Amino acid sequence: MVKLRPRTPVVTEAPEPKLEEERICEDLMILSDDSENNDSSSDSAVKHLRGRWELASVLNFLNVFEPLVSEKLKLTAEEIEMGLIESNNTNAQLHIALLKGIPPVNKHLDDANAWITVLCKKLAPWWPWIATGEIPLTASKGKEISEYQGLDPMDRLKFLKALCELRVQQDDVRSYIQENTKEEDLDSHFRKRKLGGDGKKTSYWFDGNDMQGYRLYREVNEISKRNACSDKSCLSWQIEATSLDEFQRVARELSSSKASSLAATGEMIETEAIPVVEKYHKKKERALKKKMKLEKVVNVNFSRPMRITRSCRNRMPATYTFDDYDKMISDAVEEREETDNDEVQGREQQSASLGSNESSEGNKMKSTEEEAPEINKEDEAPEITNDDEKAKEKSKEDAESKGEYGVKNRLRQRVTRNSALC
Numbered sequence: 001m002v003k004l005r006p007r008t009p010v011v012t013e014a015p016e017p018k019l020e021e022e023r024i025c026e027d028l029m030i031l032s033d034d035s036e037n038n039d040s041s042s043d044s045a046v047k048h049l050r051g052r053w054e055l056a057s058v059l060n061f062l063n064v065f066e067p068l069v070s071e072k073l074k075l076t077a078e079e080i081e082m083g084l085i086e087s088n089n090t091n092a093q094l095h096i097a098l099l100k101g102i103p104p105v106n107k108h109l110d111d112a113n114a115w116i117t118v119l120c121k122k123l124a125p126w127w128p129w130i131a132t133g134e135i136p137l138t139a140s141k142g143k144e145i146s147e148y149q150g151l152d153p154m155d156r157l158k159f160l161k162a163l164c165e166l167r168v169q170q171d172d173v174r175s176y177i178q179e180n181t182k183e184e185d186l187d188s189h190f191r192k193r194k195l196g197g198d199g200k201k202t203s204y205w206f207d208g209n210d211m212q213g214y215r216l217y218r219e220v221n222e223i224s225k226r227n228a229c230s231d232k233s234c235l236s237w238q239i240e241a242t243s244l245d246e247f248q249r250v251a252r253e254l255s256s257s258k259a260s261s262l263a264a265t266g267e268m269i270e271t272e273a274i275p276v277v278e279k280y281h282k283k284k285e286r287a288l289k290k291k292m293k294l295e296k297v298v299n300v301n302f303s304r305p306m307r308i309t310r311s312c313r314n315r316m317p318a319t320y321t322f323d324d325y326d327k328m329i330s331d332a333v334e335e336r337e338e339t340d341n342d343e344v345q346g347r348e349q350q351s352a353s354l355g356s357n358e359s360s361e362g363n364k365m366k367s368t369e370e371e372a373p374e375i376n377k378e379d380e381a382p383e384i385t386n387d388d389e390k391a392k393e394k395s396k397e398d399a400e401s402k403g404e405y406g407v408k409n410r411l412r413q414r415v416t417r418n419s420a421l422c
Contacts, residue, residue: 045085045153052154053237054161055081056207056217061164063209064190068176069167070097077212077242084160085153095119098163101170113145120144123162130165131158194219195273196265204240204265206273214277216241216250216269244281247274332411 049055059077062069073093075083083091096115099105102122108114120139127135136155137144148156167173181190197203201221208214220236241247251274254266 042082042085046081049081049084049153049157050239051237052157053219053235054157056205056215056237056239058157058160058164059212059215060192060207061168063207063212065167065173065176066209066211068101068172073097074211077208077215080212084156087149087151087156091156095160095163098167101167101172103170116145116148117142119159119163123159123166126166127162131162195268196261198259198261204269206269210280210283213242214273214280215239216247216273244274244277247277328411328414332414335410 059080062075062080075090075094079090080094082088083094092113092115096109099109099115099118099122106114106118109118117139120135120137123130124135124138136151136158137147177190192205192207195204195206195216197219203219203221205217205219206214207217216239218238218240220238222236241250247269251266251269254262254269257263257266
């Protein structure tokens with residue numbers, strides 16, 4: 001007889017925890033990849049924007065004509081760049097401030113995304129004179145709002161540059177230039193002076209202010225000949241430095257150059273640009289430290305337990321008019337009269353009770369006299385003498401003086417209380 005060996009069941013562990021961990025790790029990797037892709041795309045967009053001369057022109061326009069655009073609009077160059085890339089609220093505020101300086105001003109300009117329609121209508125008739133090529137967007141019954149959100153940042157930059165050109169054509173800008181420009185002053189803030197270059201193709205420009213920040217631009221002029229009759233000038237711009245470290249690096253590189261013109265440019269950056277940038281960065285660091293200190297104080301105050309304190313405003317305000325004083329005196333007199341009436345009633349009740357007690361005692365005495373007629377005169381009740389009457393009168397006077405003292409004391413306490421409240 002063949003005996004079959006029982007088969008041992010194989011127990012497999014459920015790999016759910018491992019799968020869950022793997023899934024979480026995969027999600028984190030996907031999120032990190034997405035964030036890296038977004039950061040890389042935004043960095044590439046910023047780099048592409050900084051390679052356009054239109055951005056430098058817009059920043060220079062906002063620097064020179066800041067009092068006319070908007071004194072309340074304080075934007076840095078980085079915020080303007082991100083506004084063009086993301087089409088956020090910063091970009092809307094900048095366009096609205098520029099559109100308000102171009103008459104006629106639309107009443108619905110401050111409404112949500114209404115400025116896009118106004119922008120298209122303003123620029124459409126002026127586009128051939130203030131920009132090159134065809135206008136990227138025109139007003140079409142509200143469709144331009146969604147189309148503007150989908151535009152490339154370069155096209156948004158073209159719109160902003162054209163809007164600045166149209167803003168310059170207004171009368172207030174022209175009068176502002178005439179008032180602030182002097183014939184003897186050739187180096188006014190309307191005309192930028194380049195720091196130097198190689199004298200052929202490359203030039204270096206320094207521009208900015210304490211609000212936007214300071215930047216060093218490198219301009220390259222490349223000439224390409226298509227035929228023997230026409231030349232085309234191609235300008236390429238690049239931002240070489242935006243921070244203090246970048247300014248110092250560019251200055252060292254140019255100062256160590258073999259070309260004398262580039263070495264002189266490096267020295268100009270060290271003597272003229274770097275001190276201004278150092279002062280700006282120190283001011284920015286102080287403002288940042290002050291902000292962090294204030295935030296720390298606010299966080300500490302919110303972390304502490306709330307304590308309920310007594311408010312001084314709940315107290316009765318003190319007044320010093322004659323009517324109030326007379327009212328206070330009359331109230332005190334009424335209280336005194338009420339207390340006197342209460343004392344008189346109490347005395348009457350006591351006297352009534354004493355009279356009833358005396359009558360009952362007298363009846364008892366009569367009955368006892370009838371029963372025992374023979375009583376010695378020495379055992380009779382003593383008569384009331386003058387001394388007893390004087391003592392009663394003195395006690396009554398003491399009670400009245402105490403009552404008057406109580407009224408005066410209460411008045412004195414009220415006056416001191418009112419003076420303390422003030």
